[in-house]
Structure formats: structure tokens, C-alpha cells
Amino acid sequence: MGALRDRFWELDLDTLSREEWEALCDGCGKCCLHKLEDEDTGEILQTNVACKLLDTGTARCRDYRHRKAFVPDCLRLTPRLVKTVSWLPQSCAYIRRARGEPLPDWHHLLTGSHDAMIEAGASIAGRCISETVAGPLEHHLADWDAPGDANWDDAG
Template identity: 70%
Template sequence: MDTLRPQFWTLPLTALTRAEWEALCDGCGQCCLHKLEDDDTGEILPTNVACKLLDTGTAQCKDYRNRKAYVPDCLRLTMRNVADQHWLPRTCAYRLRAEGDPLPSWHYLISGSRETVREAGISVIGRVICETEAGPLEHHLVDWPDAGDQQAFGDWEA
């Protein structure tokens, strides 16, 4: 079993072990939401519609290991492809580290608590609907906040 090195999250992504790479995820669930692309501008438009495998109460994949069998177009983030995934939220730990930025204070590796991602308003828990219940994605466009935008969620819920 891999052990996690102290402050491994400060290392370049290429220096991480597989276990460290997996532990870098803050568990927000935003990467498991459907997105639309504006045909005219190419802009990625986020929705509050979750993949059928995302547990909307925990923001965790219900079958992470076998997800590609159920969702063939599920993208596996790797050290090689993460820098090309511009649709990842600006708060994503993988994106932050790929761009050389530090993790935010609410990330569990910094705060010591898995709850701080939710307290900061970054987690999708309680704010999304499953794709099997949603209907047309166009009816579910949202403006997901970044860490400093905690008030943007306000009273908004799925």
C-alpha cells in the first residue's frame, strides 16, 4: 500500500504516486456534472445535472473503479491530460496544481477536514439533480461559484 508523503500536494504532479494523485481530489463532484458548449463562442456552460453514478448526497462516484463500464465517455484525469481539461472548475485541485498554484485553505489536505469543501460552497452535495431525472440540460444551466464566491450559491438548490 502506498503511503502519502507529508505535504505531497506541494510537489509537481509528475512527482506524485498514484495514491497521492487520487488523494489530491477534494471530492467536490463538479467534474461529474454535465456541461454544454456554446456553438457560437465555444464557452463551456455548467449545469446542475450529475452523472448517473454520482451520489448526490456525498458527491462520490457510486462505482469509481468500474465507472467506464457504465459511462463510457467518463474521462479519467491523468497527469498527462489534466492541463488540457479547461472545463475543470478553477477550484479543482488537479487544475490548480497543474497550473502551479497552491491548494485553497478549504481543501481537506490543508484544513484537515473533508467538510470544509462543503462549508466553502464548492461541493455539489444537495445542489444537483441526477441525469436520469433532469430532462433537457438547457433547463439546468447554473453559474457555479469559485471559492471566493460562497454567496453565489446563496439559497440556490437543485
């Protein structure tokens, strides 16, 4: 693994090494939740239903390295993709940096651990349900971008 540059997260996304890019992820797990698209308006609706590979207790992928073998449509984010996808959460470190915004105070690169992120309500750990048991997505709508703590209906 290459060395991470001092305060690399303040640099332009296009200039980050692969290791720096990976380290920028705050580990919230929100991109591993299913979304629905409103047929009439095209609006993206968030849910609290997680990919089958996600550990719902920690919000970490259980096999990140081999995830595409199990979930072929899992997206590998790139600087270009971050600027085009509409469904990443507003708190996502890649979205914030793509907009030139600083990382949130709770980000692990600033605090040294994921504790502050969990305390801030920015992680889905323990607040989502696996797609293997969830049933219809329509029953699990959530608003993770709501101000303050995220709203969610029935995390299991």
C-alpha cells in the same frame, strides 16, 4: 496502498504516485456534472446535472472503481490531461496545482475532513440533480465558478 509523502500536494503533479494523485482530488464532484458547449461561441456552459453514477447527496461516485463499465466516456484525469481540458472548475485541486497555486484553505488534505469544503460552498453535494430525472440540460444552467457561493437554479 503506498505511503503518501509528507506534503506531497506541494510536489510537481508529474511526480505523484497513483495514491497521491487520487488523494489530491478534493471530492467536490464538479467534474461529474454535465456541460454544454455554445454552438456559436464554443463557450463551455456549466450545469447542475450530475452523472447517473453520482450520489447527489454526498457528491461521491457510487462505483468509482468500476465507473468506466457504466460510463465509458468518464475521463481518467492525468497530469497531461489536466493541462488541456477547459471544463474543470477553477477550484479543482488538479487545476490549481497545475498552475503552481496552493490548495485552498478548505482542502481536506489541509483540514483533515471535507467539512470545510462543504461550508465554503465548494461541493455540489445536495446541490445537483441526477441526469436520470433532470430533463433538458438547458434548464439547469449553473455557474460554479462564480465568486462566493455557487449559483444554481433548481437542484433537486
